[in-house]
Amino acid sequence: MSVYEAELVVAGREFAADGVLALTLRHPLGEPLPAWEPGAHVDLVLGPELERQYSLCGDPADRSAWRIAVLREPAGRGGSAYVHEQLRPGDKVRVRGPRNHFALRPAARYRFVAGGIGITPILPMLAAAEAAGAEWTLLYGGRTRESMAFAGELARYGDRVTVAPQDETGLLDLGSVLDALPEGTLVYCCGPGPLLDAVEERCPAGALQVERFQARKQPAGEDGEFEVELAQSGRTLTVAAGVSVLDTVRAAGVEVLYSCTEGTCGTCETDVLExxxxxxxxxxxxxxxxxxxxxxxxxxxxRGRKLVLDL
Incomplete structure (x- = not known):
């Protein structure tokens, strides 16, 4: 399946909070952008070996523009610094997507938990839950009130939203929203790893959906050699110990989409046939x-000696 990719124009630029820059992106010819649903993200191709994923946080019904928000991370790998320092209204940036591994499933009740910039994919979910007539609440934490993006937009939801800056209220009181969940309640959480881990510990299986900005620590596994058969060409490649499937197929001249190389963005997702x-x-x-x-x-x-992939 082809993936939408285009040079979009930075049509708007404003700070949503201290260190959080919101960008509005439009097609240079005014063409409608692909439809998306809450939880989706896009890839910004900022340069060679510099691609970053950002959640769409605008209105899915507005096909004329996409909105993203980027937290400036001084200790990051360069993506946020580029966006903050280089992109100005009128500039063009290559954008790929959208993709969605954090889709909002239908439910009568939701509990949303966001930490810091994790509010971005949650924002359109709140509007969707509201439009569907679902019962929902949001617990939103951050370092300081000034650092918490889109707090003004959330005010319209009244007491269903709890804004809890850590310097004022301490760590988020997860028990207040997650203990004794009514049956059928879905929990959506996005934010830093420790918050996601704490929420996972409290939620029953099947109730929780999370989106991680950083890779989850994985249990140790076998890194031994195995084979991959590429179904589209019939070629069989050997994946050496300690070498990824991605690096193996690229070394063999197979073009595949990829971005984070850490298992967090979903860009390189590939169908497994056997x-x-x-x-x-x-x-x-x-x-x-x-x-x-x-x-x-x-x-x-x-797990075994061979995979057959749709490549």
Whole structure:
């Protein structure tokens, strides 16, 4: 399936909070952008070996523009610094997507938990839950009130939103929203790793959906040699110990989309036709892992001797 990719124009630039820059992106000819649903993200291709993923946080019904928000990370790998320092209104940036591994499932009740810049994919989810008539609440934490993006937009929801800056209220009181969840309640959480880990400990299986910005620590597994058959060409390649499937197929001249190389963005997701993958990504949920129908070839490997991939 082809992936939308285009040079978009920075049509708007404003700070949503201290250190958080919101950008509005439009097609240079005014063409409508692809439809998306809450939880989706896009890839910004900022330069050679510099691609970053950002959640769409605008209105899915508005096909004329996409909105993203970028946290300036002084200790990051250069993506946020580029966006903050280089992109200005009128500039063009190559954008790929959207993709969605954090889709909002239908439910009568939701509990949303966001930490810091993790509010971005949650924002359109709140609007969707509201439009569907669902019962929902949001617990939103951050370092300081000034650092918490889009707090003004959230005010319209009244007391269903709890804004809890750490310097004022301490750590988030997860028990207040997650203990004794009514049956059928879905929990959506996005934010830093320690927050996601704490929420996972409190939520029953099947109730929680998370999106991680950093790779989850994976249990140790076999890094031995195995084979991958590329179904589209019939070629069989050997994946050496300690070498990723992604690096192996690229070295063989096979062009595949990829970005983070850490198993967090989902760009390199590939269909598995035969064999059992050993999942080491931070994207797929438990049911998707069990099904074994796709894998992130940048980090995941093989349980056994061979995989057949749709490449």
């Amino acid at each position: 064999g059992t993958p050993e999942h080491r990504d931070s994207v797929l949920g438990p049911q998707e892992r069990e099904a074994g129908e796709t894998m992130m070839i940048c980090v995941s490997r093989c």
